[in-house]
Amino acid sequence: MILCGMLALAIIMYVPGPVGIVAGIAVVTLTIAGLLAWAPRIRVDTDGFRVNRNLLEPAWLGQATALDEAQGKDLLGPGGDVRAFLATCPWASGAVKVMVADPADAHPYWVVSTRHPQQLASALTRIAAAGPDQPSAG
The missing domain is CATH 1.10.287 (Helix Hairpins)
Structure with a gap:
């Protein structure tokens, strides 16, 4: 800017x-x-976790962890897996790491940058706990 x-x-x-x-x-x-x-377009609803056109269904949502700036930079650098799905933008200091529970998926986890990592991680935890057939609370 x-x-x-x-x-x-x-x-x-x-x-x-x-x-x-x-x-x-x-x-x-x-x-x-x-x-x-x-900027990545992020949506969490009963269909799952959508980033742009990519969808991670609730059945395959693993643990969601809010990351601070240092943790996010580490995952985007030497501490990360080259197979990870990345949706980042330079102006968001926080990020969320979402483990993928599907063993057939090529991506072990997703890293998505956001200005509100705690809220996104909480929403993902709720939708994963609700399961694929139940509406999420909240």
Whole structure:
């Protein structure tokens, strides 16, 4: 975001008049739209845990653990498994690690970045405890 602001300021300073202002605003708008489109879309409901178009059904939800920034960085680096499913964005300092209970799945766990790791881990624990045939509480 800082780089986006600096680029917009440079455009406004070096391109004279209203054209520079419009170009600067366009750069900021397109950058924000791109960042929002890049962010993982997370949903937890009775169908399971959905991240973008990927679904982990309640029957295969294992333990969900909220991670702080240091734990998340470790899993994304030397402490992680290369087979893990990753859905991360750089501005979210927290993450959740979700174990996959399906032995046939190629991913041993999912790591999903979020600004609210405790709430996401709690929601995943509730949906896993409710089971595939029962509605979740909450």
